Amino acid sequence: MNENFGVRVRRMRLEYRWSQQELSLRSGISTPHISSIENAKRYPSLEYALRLSDALGVSLSALCDENSVLNSPKMKASPDELPLYLQNFVLNEESTPYLQAAHRMSTLPKEDSEFLQLMIDLLAERRHLLPVSAHERGVNPRLK
Numbered sequence: 001m002n003e004n005f006g007v008r009v010r011r012m013r014l015e016y017r018w019s020q021q022e023l024s025l026r027s028g029i030s031t032p033h034i035s036s037i038e039n040a041k042r043y044p045s046l047e048y049a050l051r052l053s054d055a056l057g058v059s060l061s062a063l064c065d066e067n068s069v070l071n072s073p074k075m076k077a078s079p080d081e082l083p084l085y086l087q088n089f090v091l092n093e094e095s096t097p098y099l100q101a102a103h104r105m106s107t108l109p110k111e112d113s114e115f116l117q118l119m120i121d122l123l124a125e126r127r128h129l130l131p132v133s134a135h136e137r138g139v140n141p142r143l144k
Helices: 004-015 020-027 031-038 046-056 060-064 084-091 093-106 110-129
Strands: none
Touching: 004 020, 004 031, 004 046, 004 060, 020 031, 020 046, 031 046, 046 060, 093 110
16 A cells, blocks of 8 residues: 555545544544555555555545555435434444445446345335235234
């Protein structure tokens, strides 16, 4: 990894108007560690580099390649800007896999993203058409 990795992380973070603490919350990396990366005092492990790229919404290769142009996706500056029901969802630990999947989907090429969205819609529609089993309703079938 070159010395520009930390500079690119800082530039993306500042574009979003995030503090290092905000990036820390979004990536799960401590604030002092992020500071060390941005100041080229430490180089991130592959896992941390992936966490930073995910949090910043860019591919790892774009973040590492000083010749690539970083285009920051449109993101809310803070969860506080979201409606209350979404803030509660985002802050719920059980939502993490769904948020990670949504983020991965958002970085796909448009045609792949549209295909996945169609599949999700079809599965959701199918789910609504299927009868609900006794187990899903919370009914003990032996008590019927």
